[in-house]
Structures are given as C-alpha cells and as structure tokens.
Amino acid sequence: xxxxxxxxxxVICKSGTSVKIECRSLDFQATTMFWYRQFPKQSxxxxxxxxxxxxxxxxxxxxxDKFLINHASLTLSTLTVTSAHPEDSSFYICSALDRxxxxxxxxxxxxxxxx
Amino acid sequence: xxEVTQIPAALSVPxxxxxxxxxxxxxxxxxxxxxxxxxxxxxxxxxxxxxxSQREQTSGRLNASLDKSSxxxxxxxxxxxxxxxxxxxxxxxxxxxxxxxxxxxxLSVKP
Numbered sequence: 001x002x003x004x005x006x007x008x009x010x011v012i013c014k015s016g017t018s019v020k021i022e023c024r025s026l027d028f029q030a031t032t033m034f035w036y037r038q039f040p041k042q043s044x045x046x047x048x049x050x051x052x053x054x055x056x057x058x059x060x061x062x063x064x065d066k067f068l069i070n071h072a073s074l075t076l077s078t079l080t081v082t083s084a085h086p087e088d089s090s091f092y093i094c095s096a097l098d099r100x101x102x103x104x105x106x107x108x109x110x111x112x113x114x115x
Numbered sequence: 116x117x118e119v120t121q122i123p124a125a126l127s128v129p130x131x132x133x134x135x136x137x138x139x140x141x142x143x144x145x146x147x148x149x150x151x152x153x154x155x156x157x158x159x160x161x162x163x164x165x166x167x168s169q170r171e172q173t174s175g176r177l178n179a180s181l182d183k184s185s186x187x188x189x190x191x192x193x194x195x196x197x198x199x200x201x202x203x204x205x206x207x208x209x210x211x212x213x214x215x216x217x218x219x220x221x222l223s224v225k226p
Contacts, residue, residue: 006158034213043204043216044159093158095214101172103149103164104206104214108157 002028002098006107013084013114021079021110023094029074030096035067038091038109050077084114117142121205121217128195129225136190136220138205143183145207150179150190153202153219162190162203195224 003026013019023033031052036044048069049057056069066088068080081088095106118141128134138148147166151159163172163179165188171180178191192199202221206214 043218046213049213091156095159100147100166101164103147103161104208105161106151106159111156 002096002102002105004030004094004096004105004107006094006110008110009108010111011113013112015085015114016083018080018082019084019112021081021092021094021112023077023079023096023107025075025096025098025105028096028098028102030077030098031074033071033077033094033096034104035069035077035079036093036095038093044093047079052077081112084112086114088112089114117145117207117215119205119207119215119217121203121220123220124218125221125223127223127225130195130197132195132224133191133193134195134222136192136203136205136222138188138190138217140186140188140207140215143186144209145183146209146212148179148181148188148205148207149214150177150188151204151206153204159204192222195222197224197226200224 005024007022033050035047038044047062050069050071052071058064071077093109120139122137149164150162153159165172165181176193181188200223202219204219205217208214
C-alpha cells in the first residue's frame with residue numbers, strides 16, 4: 001500500500017532556531033502533500049497544501065514566513081519552522097493523496113518541543 | 116461549508132462487544148470518505164476508503180457504510196479487542212480537495 005515516511009519523529013530545539021521536517025512518499029508520486037498541526041486532544045488542523053514545483057497554499061491564520069514549505073520533487077516535501085518559539089511546540093503530520101483504494105496516507109508525525 | 120460530526124465523542128466497551136461509530140456530514144457532494152485510526156502520539160492509519168459510488172467497504176473485522184443522500188457513514192467493529200483502543204477519525208473530501216475531519220471518537224476496549 002501507499003507509504004508516507006516522515007522524519008524526524010521527535011525533535012527538541014532551542015528558541016530562535018529553525019527545524020526542518022521531511023515528508024516522503026515512498027512508493028508513489030505525490031504532486032500534492034498536506035501539512036497538519038495537532039494539539040493535545042484535538043483533531044488535525046490543516047496548515048498548508050504543498051504543491052510540487054510551485055508555492056504552497058497556506059490556510060488562513062498560518063504564517064507563511066514562519067512555516068516554510070518546499071516541495072522540490074514528486075516524492076519530497078519539507079516543512080521548516082523558522083525562529084521557533086515555545087508556542088510552536090506541537091505535533092506536526094504530513095499526508096499525501098494516492099489513488100484508490102489507498103486514499104490519503106499520513107506520515108507518523110513529528111513531535112516538536114521548543115525550549 | 117462542509118462540516119463533519121462524529122458521535123459519540125468517547126466510548127468504553129468490554130472486550131468482545133460489537134460496536135458502531137457514527138459520522139455525519141452536511142454537504143452530500145463528497146468525492147470520497149475515509150476512516151482513520153490514531154494511536155496516542157502517532158500519525159493516522161487509514162482503515163477504509165469509501166468512494167462516492169460505493170455504499171460500503173470491509174476489511175477484516177471492520178465494515179464501513181456510506182449513505183451520501185442522508186450524509187451519514189458508520190464504522191462497525193466486530194468482536195472488539197483491547198488493541199482496538201484508539202481514536203477513530205472520519206474525514207470527507209472532494210476530488211483533489213482537502214480532508215475535512217470530524218472531531219473523532221475515542222474508543223476504549225476493556226479486557
């Protein structure tokens with residue numbers, strides 16, 4: 001089946017530094033990938049849609065300069081949290097859409113802690 | 116604007132029971148509906164995808180149904196096991212569109 005690999009699974013960084021999260025589709029090509037953020041006990045919040053070879057589309061209220069998205073190939077999208085602050089601490093998950101019967105496939109998530 | 120609602124928000128059952136999770140959506144013009152499972156601190160695992168032309172899908176002890184006209188889907192879990200304990204999420208989307216999630220049902224199966 002469709003597999004999406006996300007790295008790292010967890011990261012701790014100091015305030016003011018930047019962190020890059022990678023999302024790879026392993027056995028299919030993904031022209032579009034999606035980035036979500038999830039707070040404890042809450043459902044996923046879509047942050048942005050990553051389009052291969054073009055600019056990402058951000059949801060309302062998401063700072064594009066804070067959350068940089070690059071989708072340079074059909075199998076890789078990256079999310080960079082720039083100048084991270086403690087309030088950016090969260091669980092970040094990526095996904096990609098494959099053909100039926102797979103549908104949307106999600107990465108395993110990245111737990112970001114900013115100290 | 117599409118809205119997805121899941122009932123109940125939480126459910127606790129003894130092992131071996133059959134159970135039904137409910138999902139409703141306000142706009143019947145969906146492309147597909149997908150059920151996911153999320154374990155604490157983990158990503159989402161796809162359980163079943165129902166295309167808009169289908170009425171149900173089955174995988175092992177899981178059966179999902181879709182009634183587009185009434186805006187409803189159910190996930191039936193047979194002979195529940197403690198390992199089924201997780202949060203179950205229902206999501207709908209249009210062709211090439213964004214997933215719209217429900218708030219999830221937190222299931223606990225007691226040994």
